[in-house]
Amino acid sequence: MKTIIMPKLDLAMDSGTIVEWFKREGEEVKEGERVVSIMTQKVTYEITSPANGTLYKVFASANEDVPVGKPIAVIMEPGDNVADVERYIREVMAEKAASKVEIKEKEEITVEVKEELREEIERIKISPIARKLAEEHGIDITKIKGTGPGGRITKEDVLKAIEEFKARKEKEKIMPLTGIRKIIAERMVLSHKTIPPVTYSMEVDATQMIAVRDAFKKEKNIDLSYNTLITRAVVKAIIDYPIFNSTIEGENIRIIDDINIGIAVATDYGLVVPVIHNADKKDIMELNAIVRDLVERARQNKLTIEDVSNGTFIITNLGMFGVDVFTPIIFPGQVAILGVGRIVEKPVVSSGQIVIKPFMTLSLTADHRVIDGALAAKFLRKIKENLENIHLII
Amino acid sequence: MYIRGCTMREITYVEALNEALREEMRRDERVIVMGEDVQLGYSGRGGLFLVTADLMREFGPERVRDTPISEEGFVGAAIGAAITGLKPVVEIMYADFLLCCMNQIVNVAAKLRYSTGGQLKVPIVIRTMIGQGRGVGSDHSQVPIAWFMNVPGLKVVAPSTPYDAKGLLKSAIRDESPIIFFESFLLYRTKGFVPTEEYIVPLGEADVKRKGTDLTIVAISTMVPCALSAAKKLKEEFNIDAEVIDPRTLVPLDKKTIINSVMKTNRLIIVESGVKTCGVGAEIASIVAEETFDYLDAPIKRVAAPHIPAPASPALEQLTIPSENDIIRAVREILQG
Numbered sequence: 001m002k003t004i005i006m007p008k009l010d011l012a013m014d015s016g017t018i019v020e021w022f023k024r025e026g027e028e029v030k031e032g033e034r035v036v037s038i039m040t041q042k043v044t045y046e047i048t049s050p051a052n053g054t055l056y057k058v059f060a061s062a063n064e065d066v067p068v069g070k071p072i073a074v075i076m077e078p079g080d081n082v083a084d085v086e087r088y089i090r091e092v093m094a095e096k097a098a099s100k101v102e103i104k105e106k107e108e109i110t111v112e113v114k115e116e117l118r119e120e121i122e123r124i125k126i127s128p129i130a131r132k133l134a135e136e137h138g139i140d141i142t143k144i145k146g147t148g149p150g151g152r153i154t155k156e157d158v159l160k161a162i163e164e165f166k167a168r169k170e171k172e173k174i175m176p177l178t179g180i181r182k183i184i185a186e187r188m189v190l191s192h193k194t195i196p197p198v199t200y201s202m203e204v205d206a207t208q209m210i211a212v213r214d215a216f217k218k219e220k221n222i223d224l225s226y227n228t229l230i231t232r233a234v235v236k237a238i239i240d241y242p243i244f245n246s247t248i249e250g251e252n253i254r255i256i257d258d259i260n261i262g263i264a265v266a267t268d269y270g271l272v273v274p275v276i277h278n279a280d281k282k283d284i285m286e287l288n289a290i291v292r293d294l295v296e297r298a299r300q301n302k303l304t305i306e307d308v309s310n311g312t313f314i315i316t317n318l319g320m321f322g323v324d325v326f327t328p329i330i331f332p333g334q335v336a337i338l339g340v341g342r343i344v345e346k347p348v349v350s351s352g353q354i355v356i357k358p359f360m361t362l363s364l365t366a367d368h369r370v371i372d373g374a375l376a377a378k379f380l381r382k383i384k385e386n387l388e389n390i391h392l393i394i
Numbered sequence: 395m396y397i398r399g400c401t402m403r404e405i406t407y408v409e410a411l412n413e414a415l416r417e418e419m420r421r422d423e424r425v426i427v428m429g430e431d432v433q434l435g436y437s438g439r440g441g442l443f444l445v446t447a448d449l450m451r452e453f454g455p456e457r458v459r460d461t462p463i464s465e466e467g468f469v470g471a472a473i474g475a476a477i478t479g480l481k482p483v484v485e486i487m488y489a490d491f492l493l494c495c496m497n498q499i500v501n502v503a504a505k506l507r508y509s510t511g512g513q514l515k516v517p518i519v520i521r522t523m524i525g526q527g528r529g530v531g532s533d534h535s536q537v538p539i540a541w542f543m544n545v546p547g548l549k550v551v552a553p554s555t556p557y558d559a560k561g562l563l564k565s566a567i568r569d570e571s572p573i574i575f576f577e578s579f580l581l582y583r584t585k586g587f588v589p590t591e592e593y594i595v596p597l598g599e600a601d602v603k604r605k606g607t608d609l610t611i612v613a614i615s616t617m618v619p620c621a622l623s624a625a626k627k628l629k630e631e632f633n634i635d636a637e638v639i640d641p642r643t644l645v646p647l648d649k650k651t652i653i654n655s656v657m658k659t660n661r662l663i664i665v666e667s668g669v670k671t672c673g674v675g676a677e678i679a680s681i682v683a684e685e686t687f688d689y690l691d692a693p694i695k696r697v698a699a700p701h702i703p704a705p706a707s708p709a710l711e712q713l714t715i716p717s718e719n720d721i722i723r724a725v726r727e728i729l730q731g
Contacts, residue, residue, distance in 0.1 A: 127691040129660050148692065149727060155660055155691040 053077040126153035180270040233386035262311035265298040339363035400589035410556035414563035429485030465494035486522040503572035504547030529708030537668030552576040554618035556586035561595025600648035606637035609661035624721035660691035670698035692728040
């Protein structure tokens, strides 16, 4: 008998979500064959079978969250004693049932609103099969009115709710809040609840950026991306203002030595943020190669755990979609984020003359617990200066 | 009822039992009958209710033996006969009298095969009658089926139709274990179709007496006809489609048939005429709760006698035996509130 447990893929990982089972219970598996894909807060990962045998029991279904180190499946190997395997399964199930209660208790401490909800769920009268069906189909039992004796929710009530849900889903295109969507939702709510954000915006003359890009194209036939240039400008600004590369730990603000710049990438499956580690130690060519590689792999959903770990500051660029100014949300654990708008030509007065110049707007959101307005303005101005003189820092 | 290749005729539960005994005695000369008044009795033909009618005339007093009113003594004698090669079918007139020979049944018959490592077998059938429904008092009206289910080493049979009674008694006589075979006064005069040809009903197989989709009623012994008429009314008056299962053998119990039915209907009611506390229903409810909890859509309900000694007054006694209406009420309670 071999057990598949939820692996710990990085230090910060405390649980993973089941994405998809490639094998069903009772199906044969070969050692090394993929069995299940899981998702952490950062990546999707495929787990392979540790042995030849049968996928005997699966402990978690799709979209279920499993703590690190907890079993998610049992592989029965030839020669295994069924009774032993069954006993093991019973133990795991019992432990799982017990831990569900624990998790509920934990929630009670952290989120007070949930306390009321939890009591309500416990007070709901529902038959075992109705509860099981509701869980399987992701039906919220608090929304079902029971028609059984004493208002008990019956199988029939749940079946009706499932039908209604299906009909509504087709009509209104309801998508379940699961997987990466759910993680983004949780992170963003956490940010909004815990961080007092202020967004500052500033226009940047993009003339030099364009000139540098053209020169690289012409002379070296290299496509230098704007993200590369902006990363460079941000890194140089962080070296001058290291407080923007910090994190709040309890009562302390800790400035982080490594400058790891995350680049937000929109993909078909949602937002991901691959990280350029030690961006301050890379020259412009390296930086450009890394940025292009990360963006490409993000779009193909081929990022590794390392690729998305330990970011310290994020750049999010909506310029290509025509956005000028927006208010980015800080990723929990960081203290600021830079939003980048589109480059657009504008008439400006320069030395008494009206001239046309390309401009770009930067939107910096900073955590006011750590960074006051004047400091944010100075940092933003530093980035602006760096970008307007980008030829001097590459 | 129709069984392929069989000629059917309608006979009573008692006649079916009588046929089973006669056929088995003809088939195997080791089969003997013992008990109080089994030779002639009040009727002059054999047995208080004619289950052993005319057996003495055919097989003689050697094989059909009257005993003194001493259950412990003649059950002990029958156990000895069984150990030494005979196949005794013992009649305990009322199930209440099983208490007089409890030691022989529980400590001797049920245990010998185990304690001798299989060297001794006790192929004995103890036929007895649930006297309920006669107004004969609390010591002649008990339904002690569950007591014997609790004893490892015994098999417990309780048929509800003439067909099952005959087929199961024949199987019981051919079995090698000690068997307590519960008959019921209230079933004795009921009629049913029984093939002319020989057949047996194997031990340990439940029978779905009526197919249904809305709930499962497991009915024991006397309560099977009652459950069937309740099911009919439920369908006609409330459009509730009940499945009625008769386990027929309580040990070994056909769990599979019951569980499959509950998995289909999601609801279970157990009906027995014995007291509710620690009854047959308690055991079946526990099994279903343990093994198929996730399929239940309503609380399991037991319909059974109240926890009191049976009244001798026939009018009061009737109130203690579950009725068609009691079953209907219980069903509507879990279905409609």
